[in-house]
Amino acid sequence: MLAVAAWWLVVSVFMLAVASVKLNAPGFLDASCFLSYGRLQPAALNALVLGFCVPTGYTVAAWGLFVGTGARLPRKDVMLATWAVWNVGLLIGTIGILRGDGTGIEWLELPGYASRMLIVSIMIFTVWVLRSVWRGCNDRNDVRLWCCVGVLLLFPWIYGAGLLGSVYGSVRGVLSAITQAWFVQMLLVVWGGVLGLGVLRSCSAGAGAQTLASDRVERFAFWTLVLFGGVGAFQRLQGGPFPAWMIAVGNASAALCLLPIFAVLASFRSTFGEQRGLGKFVGSRAFLASAFGFYALALVLAAMSCFPSIGRVVQFTTYRQAIDMSLLAGFLVPSLLLAVHEIMPLHAGQRWPEHGMQRALLLMLAGGALIVAGLAIGGVVQGVAWNDPMVPVADVVRRTGKWLGVTTAGWVLVFCGIVWFAINVCMLIARGFPLVLWPEARAWFQADIAGKEADA
């Protein structure tokens, strides 16, 4: 399961790197229309989100649930079958986008026949996991577990609602754009935020630390994020053909989104303080801090674009992409990889090649920084140029192109980092690391055994 996800990760990042080269050199790999920018970019993004982020996020959340509740494992065949359907659907859909069947609605491009497979399989999976947890669970009040439940439930919900409101439903005109904005915002800021921050939080605090609800600050952060994060979707519509109140509400909530960031910052400081000297995974602290930094950066960038003087420059430029990529490539992907690293069970005496891991993560973070910097600065340059009617179109393109080159370099670095990560995992396998294809299944087995032992 995770191996397939990792495969999607490698492929999609490679595709994104190629797509970003194409922005400067459209002739690159121009053999056929399948690989033109307008198809490669959406196909790659969908593969990254639906191929890597969602399955890994699900695995992490489900793992958290099973380990946390000590529930018995469900039968794995149903689970594997749903994920097989998911991945086949995604493969068909990605090919569909490259063939030109994309829906044309950004982030929801998977053609209808594929997205139906996805939504059905994820619903079955969710029900399955929750049902078996519900059966096996005796203590139903731990809020941290509920967060895992939230992560599991939220995605089918927003994906289903997003598809209904913009792809399946016959809505007219800009309404589908509004639904789409809501979906992307919920996905990146709220779903990704809860998941990623949860991962970072539990990694930094170590297992068994305080639960989310035991800390007022964190509860505050969680709820403000869920509340304002989604409404901030309006902010994506800035400058578009929408009534003024929408933009105003969006701006307000984008600014309010900064509240949870401050709260999380505060709680992180304290956990970091406690953690000092614990000698965990080397370098993980800097790593955690910078992954979190990307999340904060994205929200700050979003809030900044609310000022009309900034907004008029950065609207409809790569600045928006900088925000999304900061959330996706800078924050969510590294956090999920970290989670994989944490939950991959190791034999006694077996260790991750820490050195290699560190380099891989470092490469990824450096790449992420270049991507975001290139897109954000490029966006400002692009916006300033477009806003000056005296600058000819060719000049706008040329000026932006330089910064897009930085972004391309960033993607290449991220790609190298991910390949490095994959090589490390392969090395583990080579050293006789059993069951690596289904690490979460293995972890569940262990939890199961531990549960039985506790019973006995």
Add this chain to the structure above:
Amino acid sequence: MTSRFPFLPCFALAVAASWVVVVVWPHLQLGGLEPVTIEETGAVYPPIRSGEALVGAEIYRSLGCQYCHTRQVRPGTMGGDIARGWGKRRTVARDYIRDQPVMLGSVRFGPDLANLGCRETNAAALLLRLYKPSAIVPLSTMPSYGQLFDVRPAPRGSSDSHNPLALRMDSSANPGFEVIPRAEARALVVYLLSLKADELFLEVYPREDLQKLNSVIGMDKARALP
């Protein structure tokens, strides 16, 4: 609190709240928009697109033009869109009620296309741009869509192609060949030529203008009264 806190209902409520505000409310406000009739001309706006243009819209979607081109014009106070000649006015929700899916685009790697049909009326120029963007703008970063065209040897004996459909371009590019746009290319161009969002109706006027207008009308009435 930790134990009795009804987490799930609250969570569902929070998500639903954002959904209601962001999705449902605009649907109530904008869902019922109907085309308007322009008083002076009697025309209905936005106009119904021809079948060929609708096919073109599908091709626009399938090639992903919207990943590089927006189709939304901002008001003059928000950026240089109008100064650049991308439109006479800002675009409003009513402009798009016949679009499905609506392809607003979010990034401008190339110019905005909301009013392309107003500033570019030459189909041949658009075809050439699709076939070979660098023929118009050297070093253009727009991809070339050669697969929408057939390149075949020109009929013997004629230096220039006589096919009325053939693309006129610098024949030194590939001598002895003519480039014939396929049906897809022609449909796409029909669609591009139909991109116009320039009719003026009530909601497109900036608010200050409306206030001015109202006060003028009010003064007229006041003068007419005594």
